[in-house]
Amino acid sequence: MASFFPSKLSLVLLLLLSATTFNISKMIRCNEKDRRVLSTFKARVEDPYNRLSSWSNEEDCCAWIGVHCNNLTGRVTMLDLHNNPQDYLEQTKSLVGGEISLSNLLQLEFLNYLDLSFNNFEAISIPPSKSPPNISKLEHLDLSYNHLGMVIDHLRWLSPLSSLKYLNLSVINLSKETNWLHSVAMLPSLSKLGLSYCGLTNISPSLNYVNFSSSHVTLDLSANNFNSELPNWLFNLTSAISYLDLGGSNFYGQIPISLLRLSDLQSLKLGDNKLSGSIPYWLGQHEQLQHLDLSNNLLSGSIPSTLANLTTLTDLAVGGNSLVGVLSKSNFSGFSNLGALNLDSTGLKFELDSNWVPPFQLHKLSLRNVSLGPNFPSWLYTLKSLDLLDISSSRISSIDDEHMFWSSLAKIGDVDISHNSISEDLSEVTLNSTYIDLSYNDFTGELPHISSNLISLIASHNSFSGTLFSVLCHHGENAVEHLDISNNLLTGQLPDCWANWNRLVYLDLGSNKLSGELPPSMVTLSSLLFLDLHNNSLFGEFSFNLSSLSNLEYLNLAENKFFGSLPKLQPSLGVIQLRSNQFIGRIPPNICNLPNLMILDLADNMLFGSIPHCVYNTTAMFLGDRGFTYIKNINLVAKGREWASGLFVVLYSASEHGGIDFSNGLMVWWMEFMWLWPSSSKASF
Ligand SMILES: *[C@@H]1O[C@H](CO)[C@@H](O)[C@H](O)[C@H]1NC(C)=O
Ligand SMILES: *[C@@H]1O[C@H](CO)[C@@H](O)[C@H](O)[C@H]1NC(C)=O
Ligand SMILES: *[C@@H]1O[C@H](CO)[C@@H](O)[C@H](O)[C@H]1NC(C)=O
Ligand SMILES: *[C@@H]1O[C@H](CO)[C@@H](O)[C@H](O)[C@H]1NC(C)=O
Numbered sequence: 001m002a003s004f005f006p007s008k009l010s011l012v013l014l015l016l017l018s019a020t021t022f023n024i025s026k027m028i029r030c031n032e033k034d035r036r037v038l039s040t041f042k043a044r045v046e047d048p049y050n051r052l053s054s055w056s057n058e059e060d061c062c063a064w065i066g067v068h069c070n071n072l073t074g075r076v077t078m079l080d081l082h083n084n085p086q087d088y089l090e091q092t093k094s095l096v097g098g099e100i101s102l103s104n105l106l107q108l109e110f111l112n113y114l115d116l117s118f119n120n121f122e123a124i125s126i127p128p129s130k131s132p133p134n135i136s137k138l139e140h141l142d143l144s145y146n147h148l149g150m151v152i153d154h155l156r157w158l159s160p161l162s163s164l165k166y167l168n169l170s171v172i173n174l175s176k177e178t179n180w181l182h183s184v185a186m187l188p189s190l191s192k193l194g195l196s197y198c199g200l201t202n203i204s205p206s207l208n209y210v211n212f213s214s215s216h217v218t219l220d221l222s223a224n225n226f227n228s229e230l231p232n233w234l235f236n237l238t239s240a241i242s243y244l245d246l247g248g249s250n251f252y253g254q255i256p257i258s259l260l261r262l263s264d265l266q267s268l269k270l271g272d273n274k275l276s277g278s279i280p281y282w283l284g285q286h287e288q289l290q291h292l293d294l295s296n297n298l299l300s301g302s303i304p305s306t307l308a309n310l311t312t313l314t315d316l317a318v319g320g321n322s323l324v325g326v327l328s329k330s331n332f333s334g335f336s337n338l339g340a341l342n343l344d345s346t347g348l349k350f351e352l353d354s355n356w357v358p359p360f361q362l363h364k365l366s367l368r369n370v371s372l373g374p375n376f377p378s379w380l381y382t383l384k385s386l387d388l389l390d391i392s393s394s395r396i397s398s399i400d401d402e403h404m405f406w407s408s409l410a411k412i413g414d415v416d417i418s419h420n421s422i423s424e425d426l427s428e429v430t431l432n433s434t435y436i437d438l439s440y441n442d443f444t445g446e447l448p449h450i451s452s453n454l455i456s457l458i459a460s461h462n463s464f465s466g467t468l469f470s471v472l473c474h475h476g477e478n479a480v481e482h483l484d485i486s487n488n489l490l491t492g493q494l495p496d497c498w499a500n501w502n503r504l505v506y507l508d509l510g511s512n513k514l515s516g517e518l519p520p521s522m523v524t525l526s527s528l529l530f531l532d533l534h535n536n537s538l539f540g541e542f543s544f545n546l547s548s549l550s551n552l553e554y555l556n557l558a559e560n561k562f563f564g565s566l567p568k569l570q571p572s573l574g575v576i577q578l579r580s581n582q583f584i585g586r587i588p589p590n591i592c593n594l595p596n597l598m599i600l601d602l603a604d605n606m607l608f609g610s611i612p613h614c615v616y617n618t619t620a621m622f623l624g625d626r627g628f629t630y631i632k633n634i635n636l637v638a639k640g641r642e643w644a645s646g647l648f649v650v651l652y653s654a655s656e657h658g659g660i661d662f663s664n665g666l667m668v669w670w671m672e673f674m675w676l677w678p679s680s681s682k683a684s685f
């Protein structure tokens with residue numbers, strides 16, 4: 001007994017001792033050389049939101065965010081700092097920028113995976129050609145979707161990366177590298193290549209071989225500018241392509257039969273080019289084809305009946321071509337797996353019995369600008385799983401069964417029935433879609449009811465009448481972000497019921513017959529980017545505190561009856577249209593402090609004094625009076641936060657009234673405006 005306890009104790013002591021000697025967690029400390037490489041990389045990264053704080057606080061680089069090590073050797077195998085596309089679009093806090101010192105990162109000898117996509121990096125240093133990187137383990141390299149200005153001069157540094165399986169450089173400007181194909185064709189293991197939006201121009205056949213991996217190759221060369229025929233020589237060299245996207249890259253000519261060599265082809269995307277000729281009958285031999293996109297080309301003729309052989313097809317888009325012919329039920333008989341169909345703007349005629357039951361259950365159907373009317377085709381009711389239906393501009397003027405119609409639409413998330421001639425009183429209808437466009441019809445009555453699903457309602461250019469009261473005040477908190485009921489016959493005041501509408505980003509009530517003042521509860525619309533109330537009879541001394549709408553970028557109060565001094569303008573504003581009111585006073589000098597200002601229209605008020613000096617400080621100034629037509633024709637806020645690209649007019653000030661000093665004439669200020677998306681760069685004055 002006595003000897004038992006000491007022996008157990010010594011065992012415990014021994015264990016304790018060994019734990020101290022061999023501290024397991026110490027053994028996986030990051031390799032010192034790799035740590036230095038990463039620190040050098042970090043030194044060139046701009047990290048305004050301190051996303052990489054662990055890179056400074058933590059000694060063990062294997063514990064740094066985005067870094068993974070081999071847990072036995074402590075060598076860095078993975079660096080993954082990607083964000084998701086939504087963060088990128090919204091430029092959220094997780095983005096880092098600055099320079100990618102790739103020459104430096106490629107010194108991580110055991111690096112296998114590098115993903116810096118969806119950040120804000122705007123520069124990159126590539127390894128010097130003379131001393132190629134000592135790395136061959138890298139299999140996954142993704143630098144796609146960074147700052148639009150990122151340029152890589154050449155791709156010769158790729159050749160030592162012989163293990164590369166995945167390479168994605170989409171949205172990097174590679175326009176200087178004319179030999180890009182040569183560099184990527186050498187990579188013997190490559191199976192996924194993404195070079196979309198790279199400014200590539202050259203796809204000329206200078207190759208004798210392509211060493212891509214032997215099966216299931218994905219090739220995405222979309223959104224470049226090749227200005228060439230389709231590279232049929234490439235299809236001769238490699239047969240292993242299963243996903244091919246050559247969309248939007250300025251290809252012309254016919255679809256070459258060499259595509260038949262791609263016997264594994266599952267996805268063929270050739271949309272948005274200038275391809276001509278007819279849709280080849282032999283496409284029907286691609287028995288594995290699931291996705292076929294030939295939309296928005298110059299194709300003519302009919303849809304070959306052999307396509308009906310493609311029973312595997314789940315996605316067919318041939319819209320936006322000059323196709324002719326009659327579609328009857330036999331043309332659809334093979335498409336039992338079809339889930340998405342786009343026949344937009346084709347000259348096709350539908351000859352389908354009203355009791356036809358299609359062999360498919362589509363989730364997306366787009367028949368925009370196709371002659372479907374005058375009756376809403378009842379076979380559409382058989383599609384029970386639709387999530388998107390676009391039958392805009394399809395010449396529909398009558399609905400046989402209104403109840404069936406609206407209850408079917410209520411189950412579809414995204415509906416566009418705009419630009420038809422449907423005339424109906426919607427006072428009793430409830431809209432339940434997430435996005436619905438009713439614009440340019442003859443709808444009458446009061447505005448329809450909305451369910452809590454609705455995010456976007458476009459109901460402009462109809463004959464809705466009555467007040468806004470029922471739609472604005474009878475619904476509790478709602479999800480609506482986009483509300484356009486402009487160009488109707490709405491009357492009465494703006495009701496004071498905006499507190500439940502705080503998700504609103506876009507509000508257009510222009511060109512109605514609304515009167516009165518802006519109600520106080522509008523201050524709760526703090527997400528609002530776009531506010532258009534022009535061409536109504538709104539009235540009053542403008543006392544509304546605009547600064548509560550702290551994100552507002554577009555403000556249009558033109559053609560109303562506001563009076564008093566100009567509203568106080570806050571720095572978020574890019575477009576300010578106050579023309580044709582009765583504002584009085586001087587142009588406030590603080591307009592010089594509006595960094596985002598693109599258009600300011602103060603014409604036809606009672607302003608006097610001089611034009612603040614900052615206006616003269618421009619790079620280009622034109623004199624002329626074309627400004628207004630331009631301003632009115634630009635659809636400034638097209639989708640969400642995206643501003644249309646192109647030439648924008650900034651009309652500083654023009655007034656026929658009052659005492660403005662016009663010794664410089666009418667000033668129209670032209671400015672080449674870059675995309676505001678996805679970079680955050682804005683024009684600076
Ligand atoms: C082992 O290493 C870890 C991390 O470096 C440290 O926190 C711990 O105190 C060490 N344990 C011993 C027994 O030294
Ligand atoms: C090391 O990593 C591998 C794979 O990630 C894992 O399966 C293993 O459990 C790890 N070993 C230790 C000691 O953490
Ligand atoms: C390249 O890496 C190997 C081991 O991975 C190493 O032995 C060699 O010294 C390295 N060469 C250079 C030039 O860094
Ligand atoms: C790409 O870079 C070149 C210069 O290398 C430049 O001329 C061109 O405008 C850039 N393209 C885009 C789309 O930014």
Ligand SMILES: *[C@@H]1O[C@H](CO)[C@@H](O)[C@H](O)[C@H]1NC(C)=O
Nearest residue numbers: 144168170192193194218220
């Ligand atoms: C490249 O990355 C983008 C963004 O994640 C992705 O949409 C695209 O599919 C990728 N390309 C390839 C070939 O995987």
Ligand SMILES: *[C@@H]1O[C@H](CO)[C@@H](O)[C@H](O)[C@H]1NC(C)=O
Nearest residue numbers: 162185186187188209210211
């Ligand atoms: C590519 O293939 C060609 C011909 O098959 C071969 O000569 C060449 O060595 C290969 N290149 C690489 C980098 O594997």
Ligand SMILES: *[C@@H]1O[C@H](CO)[C@@H](O)[C@H](O)[C@H]1NC(C)=O
Nearest residue numbers: 205231232233234235236258
């Ligand atoms: C493709 O291969 C076929 C048959 O081998 C040949 O006739 C044709 O000339 C080749 N086309 C190109 C562009 O290399």
Ligand SMILES: *[C@@H]1O[C@H](CO)[C@@H](O)[C@H](O)[C@H]1NC(C)=O
Nearest residue numbers: 302303305324325326327331
């Ligand atoms: C529909 O099929 C018929 C018979 O197969 C064919 O003649 C017609 O051209 C097809 N229609 C279209 C639009 O392709």
Ligand SMILES: *[C@@H]1O[C@H](CO)[C@@H](O)[C@H](O)[C@H]1NC(C)=O
Nearest residue numbers: 284304305306307308309310
């Ligand atoms: C493909 O379609 C054509 C014409 O419709 C037909 O003659 C042929 O037998 C079909 N081939 C197969 C494999 O189904």
Ligand SMILES: *[C@@H]1O[C@H](CO)[C@@H](O)[C@H](O)[C@H]1NC(C)=O
Nearest residue numbers: 322344345346347348369370
């Ligand atoms: C509508 O389709 C026809 C062809 O049927 C085409 O010529 C026209 O340009 C299309 N219109 C629009 C607005 O897309």
Ligand SMILES: *[C@@H]1O[C@H](CO)[C@@H](O)[C@H](O)[C@H]1NC(C)=O
Nearest residue numbers: 407410411412432433451453
């Ligand atoms: C409203 O839409 C939801 C899906 O968003 C759906 O589940 C529900 O059935 C719809 N209600 C009606 C009455 O169609």
Ligand SMILES: *[C@@H]1O[C@H](CO)[C@@H](O)[C@H](O)[C@H]1NC(C)=O
Nearest residue numbers: 592613614615616617618685
């Ligand atoms: C015009 O801009 C320059 C530099 O951009 C600045 O130095 C100057 O003060 C500005 N002039 C006026 C009148 O704002």
